[in-house]
Amino acid sequence: MNAVSPFKAATLHDVAKAAGVSLITASRALSNPGVVSKKTIEKVQAAVDSTGYIPNLLAGGLKSKRSLMVGGIVPALSVSQFLPTVQALTTELASAGYQLILGQTSYDAEQEESVLNTMIGRQPDGIVMTGLVQSQKARDRLRRSGIPVVETWDLSDRPVDMLVGFSHVKVGGAVGGYFLSKGWKRVGIATGDDHRARMRRDGFQTTLGREVPTAFVPAPSSLELGRRALAELLEKDPHLEAVCCSSDQLAQGVMVEALARGLRVPQDLAICGFGNADFGAHTVPSISTVHVDGAEIGRLAARLIVARCRGESVAQPVIDVGFRMVERQSSAS
Amino acid sequence: MNAVSPFKAATLHDVAKAAGVSLITASRALSNPGVVSKKTIEKVQAAVDSTGYIPNLLAGGLKSKRSLMVGGIVPALSVSQFLPTVQALTTELASAGYQLILGQTSYDAEQEESVLNTMIGRQPDGIVMTGLVQSQKARDRLRRSGIPVVETWDLSDRPVDMLVGFSHVKVGGAVGGYFLSKGWKRVGIATGDDHRARMRRDGFQTTLGREVPTAFVPAPSSLELGRRALAELLEKDPHLEAVCCSSDQLAQGVMVEALARGLRVPQDLAICGFGNADFGAHTVPSISTVHVDGAEIGRLAARLIVARCRGESVAQPVIDVGFRMVERQSSAS
DNA sequence: CTGTTAGCGCATTCAT
DNA sequence: ATGAATGCGCTAACAG
Numbered sequence A, B: 001m002n003a004v005s006p007f008k009a010a011t012l013h014d015v016a017k018a019a020g021v022s023l024i025t026a027s028r029a030l031s032n033p034g035v036v037s038k039k040t041i042e043k044v045q046a047a048v049d050s051t052g053y054i055p056n057l058l059a060g061g062l063k064s065k066r067s068l069m070v071g072g073i074v075p076a077l078s079v080s081q082f083l084p085t086v087q088a089l090t091t092e093l094a095s096a097g098y099q100l101i102l103g104q105t106s107y108d109a110e111q112e113e114s115v116l117n118t119m120i121g122r123q124p125d126g127i128v129m130t131g132l133v134q135s136q137k138a139r140d141r142l143r144r145s146g147i148p149v150v151e152t153w154d155l156s157d158r159p160v161d162m163l164v165g166f167s168h169v170k171v172g173g174a175v176g177g178y179f180l181s182k183g184w185k186r187v188g189i190a191t192g193d194d195h196r197a198r199m200r201r202d203g204f205q206t207t208l209g210r211e212v213p214t215a216f217v218p219a220p221s222s223l224e225l226g227r228r229a230l231a232e233l234l235e236k237d238p239h240l241e242a243v244c245c246s247s248d249q250l251a252q253g254v255m256v257e258a259l260a261r262g263l264r265v266p267q268d269l270a271i272c273g274f275g276n277a278d279f280g281a282h283t284v285p286s287i288s289t290v291h292v293d294g295a296e297i298g299r300l301a302a303r304l305i306v307a308r309c310r311g312e313s314v315a316q317p318v319i320d321v322g323f324r325m326v327e328r329q330s331s332a333s
Numbered sequence C: 001c002t003g004t005t006a007g008c009g010c011a012t013t014c015a016t
Numbered sequence D: 001a002t003g004a005a006t007g008c009g010c011t012a013a014c015a016g
Helices: A012-019 A023-031 A038-051 A057-064 A080-095 A109-121 A136-145 A168-182 A195-208 A223-236 A248-260 A294-309 B012-019 B023-031 B038-051 B057-064 B080-095 B109-121 B136-145 B168-182 B195-208 B223-236 B248-260 B294-309
Strands: A069-074 A099-104 A126-130 A149-152 A162-165 A187-192 A214-217 A242-245 A270-272 A289-291 A318-320 A324-326 B069-074 B099-104 B126-130 B149-152 B162-165 B187-192 B214-217 B242-245 B270-272 B289-291 B318-320 B324-326
Touching: A012 A023, A012 A038, A023 A038, A057 B057, A069 A080, A069 A109, A080 A099, A080 A126, A080 A294, A080 B080, A080 B099, A099 A109, A099 B080, A109 A126, A109 A136, A126 A294, A149 A294, A162 A294, A168 A195, A168 A242, A168 A270, A168 A289, A168 A324, A187 A195, A187 A223, A187 A248, A214 A223, A223 A242, A223 A248, A242 A248, A248 A270, B012 B023, B012 B038, B023 B038, B069 B080, B069 B109, B080 B099, B080 B126, B080 B294, B099 B109, B109 B126, B109 B136, B126 B294, B149 B294, B162 B294, B168 B195, B168 B242, B168 B270, B168 B289, B168 B324, B187 B195, B187 B223, B187 B248, B214 B223, B223 B242, B223 B248, B242 B248, B248 B270
Parallel strands: A069 A099, A069 A126, A126 A149, A149 A162, A162 A318, A187 A214, A187 A242, A242 A270, B069 B099, B069 B126, B126 B149, B149 B162, B162 B318, B187 B214, B187 B242, B242 B270
Antiparallel strands: A099 B099, A289 A324, B289 B324
């Protein structure tokens, strides 16, 4: 049975007819009840119930220029670092009556451009990017579209519009400073090869004042890739003392591999991750990391968009949410 | 600076004028180039480039009854079990020109109903649910809406429409049979309390022919909750031989807690998870689990929706993707 | 191959 | 407090 529904969905027209009022009165009764008499509202409500009317948001959006949709763009949903952000974004937006349309770029600038184009075509009331918009063409398009945009998870001198993030260079610098304070000389890096991870590596190396043996792994990072990364690093330097990882998943992999090789953590090898994934506090030993409040980023981004949509002027369109080091057993001295 | 764009976005009207053709010819040149002369297409394309035209998909959808959007509904994005499904769904849909609108139910039937209502209002060309639709009201609404629906990750005698899933009772039964074959008598269950996890527990207990000590944990399951669950189970039975977990995250937590207490895995305590998360193969010891192809579920769901949208008749609207036991070190004898 | 006509379902003018 | 007209931007019919 593949037949389409035999029922034509009820429109506002049907509701108005059933309620014995005009189209526009029915419309107002539903979307602006303040200006309609109580009796009328009741009649309309009864008609809605009896007809099973569901407003066509496409039509409403076309006319009112408010689609009640917000575009959310991630490199890939499986990048678990962004998950709390997307989740909080979705929840916070839903509570304001907006829904999220998802787009994936696969870390590819061309795909980013095409995703943004179709996204703009859907007339979203806002667009939230995880990361900065890469291509210049896309940046221009976004600006000219007039759609409120929030870039997240990074900082920039010239954001497209609004921004909620933090400095990855500073994160790398902080971890580098921490390693220096511990006196570790023979250190390595296990890292993803995306833009932000590279910024953290840059900051780390700058603080250390030199290049550091590095194992690059493709996205998405995982426990398995962490194990391989440590194997690679130990080939480069068999006497490694500490490893800085671009995610807690990688860090856990490095740790598993180290323990499997009979290395003690942290005595023989210290490990630091990034992101403060929930499992990191509960492994044995627990994993030192850098905490970033991903959910807060999502909430703030949602609020910026919603404020803009309401025509409120946004006092602080660029927000640095910062970060903090979390020392746990994997690097405690 | 909170000013809205000073440029009014170009419409198809502007493109047509710039290209010196009629509105509908411009429309066809873009969406149905086969019926337009090559010269005209070129003129229109040039006009598109010069005006920066981006089609308004809301308007197109209103008229054509094809919104090119598909609703995707999950309990919560953080339920990592569904992530490969949502990711594959998004990717596969994108390749067919559709985009995903996200909805979250928080495992709550009322919220499911309200999410589905606004979803229907957006006139999606299809709706994909992770799990079955809970509320009867929502089921009726969905049926009457005529929108193609795919429920996933479960089986049902009377699906709303189409279905891609597997039997959780059978999964539980398979794990129970596996435990029986190993001769483990003192067994426990660490499980989430959602519908599907309970079905697996039922299947497990039915096969064992009795009730089994159980630690229930709230969603989303995590390593931490797994540690607590084992602590709870060991209080109920200090001589536990094996634990069946409702996710690999829980299983990892149970394992970490066991090792932290000096128990050997699997000699003192055997562990089995569910979901075949990527890390499970690479922990030490590696984690036995039940494999379900979540990405395949997403791909199949997308194809069913797309086929329906193209008016093709769907030969097999209910697909059982099955599962398989994956024995690893945590339960190897 | 191209153009004209007529809406899709609703919300924003205006009027009463 | 209610209603009539108008059009958002686009595409499905039909015409030529």
